[in-house]
Amino acid sequence: MKNITILIPENAVLASVNDPRNIFTSVNQFLQAAGKPAAFRVQMVGLTKEVKLHDNIFTVHADAIIDEVEETDMIFVPALSGDMQTALELNKGFLPWIVKQYENGAEVISLCIGAFLLASTGLLNGKRCSTHWLSANEFRTMFPQVDLVDDKIITEDQGLYSSGGASSYWNLLLHLVEKNVNREMAIKVAKYFAIDIERNSQASFMIFNGQKGHEDDAVKKAQDFIEKNFEDKITLDQLSDMFAIGRRSLERRFKKATNNTVMEYIQRVKIEAAKKRFETSRKNITEVMYDVGYTDNKAFRSTFKKVTGLSPIAYKNKYNRSALF
Template identity: 30%
Template sequence: MTKQISIVIIDYPHAMQSAVHGLKELFIMANEIVSAQQMDVVFNVEIVVPHAANQQQASDIVILPPAIAGDYYKAPSPVLLDYLTTAHQSGTILCSACAGAFILANTQLLNHRAATTHWQLADDFSQQFKQVNLNIESLLINDGDVITAGGIMSWVDLGLELVAQFTRPQIMRALGKFLIVDTGKREQRYYGSFTPKFNHGNTQILQVQHYIQKHFEQSLCIAKLADLAHMSERTFLRQFSSATSFKPVQYIQRIRVQKACDLLETTTQSFEQIALSVGYEDVNSFRKVFIKVIGLSPTAFKARFV
């Protein structure tokens, strides 16, 4: 007897249409591969708008795709939130990609659980949902009954994850080959870039940030930075971390790593030359920092993106 997997994709206002319909087509293609390999599984996909969600019968999976505009995802309708909560209570797996995580978090079902979203939305998400354990480095987090994916194109990764979960990993890999999509392990931090937060309202810390931006290749000790802010070191450390969400050393590391990424992508300089140009005399030390922040070695980063 063929196992029917029921999937509902929520087409909310300003949802990314290529994701909404791309997911449906991904599962249709998966059905073709499943059939060719004589597995008794079939994905049945329905696209539903929020106001009609409560009219749906129970499904195995509900997917909240990315958004490309508007702010509906930040303040979804009570009808949709009720539907998601009820579906979850009935055993439905709830999934989100990119901004869809905001809708999922509004149900409070992500509270005290690990989740991810697009790295550019991380600050807004953390401010709005302080009870969620946001792991922005992860491209996808499968927590069993809840699955969240990060980047705007992570709906592909989410679809592949579901195919693997409800069929077999080799079905997912065969689908990946057909789509010409990398099905190997990836992390969102491979693709992120560090964009400092400047709109925090602390003018003294902002002055220090501007100084770091201009002089990142120089030796930047805490005492000097605290002096620029006209603060004690202890006060400076507390206020800098509060304003930027990073300790000064972490912040400087990320500035330097981002500069190194830019140089790896746009010049033919060796990593040794780049390390010196961004303020590291110890190349091996900087390589360790680079791998810790990006998740790839400099050589692997250049091979993937250049």
């Protein structure tokens, strides 16, 4: 039987504490109903016995405090809410224990922006990690040594697991059910909780707002120019001349400030504009392609799918209300 420890941090998102408990206790119930032994022993563990969540609206009672748990097999780190620096400071008491348990062989699983707490242990340095797409820029700034993968629903690296944004952690929970029990049980759980078992990317949910939380004014001006003129053909040489910065220097500064090359940024701005047109207009694929400055149908479709994980027509059918009727 696997020992599961679900942490209850201060400022945790209640659903991300309760949902893993629901899934793994349900697995036990399904197994026992089939005359088989339970697969998991589930404990909810805090720094104190009573933990306040969501500005003291909810109180969660822990089964144990952290010092009472000498060993475990799987540790779940729920999503945090509010100011991240404050949340991490409130919960730093978990960090040495998480590191110790990992070194003793436990797997550690972060859900959504619980990745911030897991990354604070240092265990993710040099490893791949997912988190909510909206928190990607803040995460990269705080933890530059972690290889953040923007679009993935699930990452797994040397016994450290993480999930993408919000409800996507359900897919990570299903993955762990399949790994620790079997595929048949994972399918049963997916049907019981109405989860799309094959979802593996959060790219189609991402909204590109640009990365403006830096101090390089020249790069910000270049970003503004791109965002206002994305329908036109913009080149690196053009931007270099416009802002009197050497081509290589601009590329280096742009990549450092935004985590994108200039051409990648232009593509992201164009594709974000295309997404909005697909969501709100009745224009066809070719019309939208020309609207956002593409002239090559194949290049547009390829880039769109690379960024969103969906073809243009699949995206339009998914998000445009008129496509439903």
